Amino acid sequence: xxxxxxxxxxxxxxxxxxxxxxxxxxxxxxxxxxxxxxxxxxxxxxxxxxxxxxxxxxxxxxxxxxxxxxxxxxxxxxxxxxxxxxxxxxxxxxxxxxxxxxxxxxxxxxxxxxxxxxxxxxxxxxxxxxxxxxxxxxxxxxxxxxxxxxxxxxxxxxxxxxxxxxxxxxxxxxxxxxxxxxxxxxxxxxxxxxxxxxxxxxxxxxxxxxxxxxxxxxxxxxxxxxxxxxxxxxxxxxxxxxxxxxxxxxxxxxxxxxxxxxxxxxxxxxxxxxxxxxxxxxxxxxxxxxxxxxx
Numbered sequence: 001x002x003x004x005x006x007x008x009x010x011x012x013x014x015x016x017x018x019x020x021x022x023x024x025x026x027x028x029x030x031x032x033x034x035x036x037x038x039x040x041x042x043x044x045x046x047x048x049x050x051x052x053x054x055x056x057x058x059x060x061x062x063x064x065x066x067x068x069x070x071x072x073x074x075x076x077x078x079x080x081x082x083x084x085x086x087x088x089x090x091x092x093x094x095x096x097x098x099x100x101x102x103x104x105x106x107x108x109x110x111x112x113x114x115x116x117x118x119x120x121x122x123x124x125x126x127x128x129x130x131x132x133x134x135x136x137x138x139x140x141x142x143x144x145x146x147x148x149x150x151x152x153x154x155x156x157x158x159x160x161x162x163x164x165x166x167x168x169x170x171x172x173x174x175x176x177x178x179x180x181x182x183x184x185x186x187x188x189x190x191x192x193x194x195x196x197x198x199x200x201x202x203x204x205x206x207x208x209x210x211x212x213x214x215x216x217x218x219x220x221x222x223x224x225x226x227x228x229x230x231x232x233x234x235x236x237x238x239x240x241x242x243x244x245x246x247x248x249x250x251x252x253x254x255x256x257x258x259x260x261x262x263x264x265x266x267x268x269x270x271x272x273x274x275x276x277x278x279x280x281x282x283x284x285x286x287x288x289x290x291x292x293x294x295x
Contacts, residue, residue, distance in 0.1 A: 017060075018067045019047055022282050025077040029053030033249045034079040034216050042246035043129035047217045051131035052219040054142025058285070079128050095291035102283035109272040110140045115171055115263045119256060120144060122176035122244065129249040130175070132257060137260045141275055149163075152194070157196025173201045173259050178208040179221075179241035182231035205250065206259045210237070218246035262265055 010018065012149040024043050028035055037041075041057050050060065067073040091097040110116065118140035121130055127143050134141035142148075142156060160170045174189055176182040190203040208218075223230060223241040244252075 001076070002071045002074050004069070006066075006069040008066050008070045009294070010067075010070075013127055014063055017044075017049070017063060018072050021060075021064065021067075022073060022077075022079075025074065029074075029077060029135065031250065032132050033253075034076075035249065036080075036125045036128070036245070037064060037078055037147070038125060038243075038245045039129075040078060042063070042219060042243070044250070046217075046246065047246070093291075095287050098283060098287035099259070102280055102287055105276070105280045105283055106138070106274065107276045107279065109276065110264075111268060112268045112272055113265055114162070114167075114169060115167075116168040117171045117173065117260055118264050119173040119260075120143070120148070120189060121174070122146065122182060124178075125245060126175070126252070127224065129143055129252055131212065133253045133256045139260060142223065144185075147188060148179070148192075153192045154196045157193050159199040160193060160201055161199055164197065169202070170199060171204060171263055173209040173256065174203055174205050174217070175256075176205070176245055177191065177241065177243050178210070178213060178237070179223050179243075180227040180233035182208070182241075182244075183233060184229050184239075185256070206244055206255050212255075213242050216247060216251060218242050 005074075021040060021044070022042060025035065035061070038057070041050065041060050044060065051057050062079060064073060067076055068078075071146045075277040089100075091100065117137075119130065119134055120142045121127075122144055124145055127141075130143075131141055140154065140159070143154070164170050172189070172193060174186055176185050186203060186205045190201065193201045194204065220240040220242055222241055223233060223237075225239075227233075
């Protein structure tokens, strides 16, 4: 919601940029996406509204902060990843908890599938875009912060091992920046997941790849020459780099949806969905009986 705490005087240029930002944020909110400040900035760059400079990114951040304090931008429209408040769920009565359980009830729709699929992304900032897609596709989702920790990859490796033991082919979809470290992270994930799982792991780098860069034309940045992997990267790709955040959220969501669909048996999926709906109906009926009995 928009809520004002302070008063500011904005010039006409700032008012126009606030209106543009609200338009972009409203557009993605209608589709169920939450975006970070950096994603908002890249959308402004991609639409030729702002130049792609650190100075302008910081200026946009300052403007968005003041606009929120002035009640001009929704406080929930720009998310801040990594900060979460935990609270306990409460219910009105036993019928309420059964009804809530019915809404959340889910079976493992992948149990009958020949493949095990999960997704990893280099940046936690993209949770708001990718988590809803993974939830819809019913796959495990891990957001890293650069190179993943050994502990995290160890736990994922053990889960992949269990999937392999259950007779499934193991697939990990990976998304990362197209820069010296971002490219190398795909190798790192593949090698360490294979090490910790002890089974063949197919790691599919579905973004960000050069064909997508050529097609989507996200804003480019100079690759960091101080990165120890720069020389190898430059020989293969040149001196430019591209951030995953710069890709339009709907395009990222579509990439994930297509990649998952390619690894899923649609007939087995529909059968599992039908079973789940029947079970959810049983829970709803139980909640109705409980409610009726309490009256």
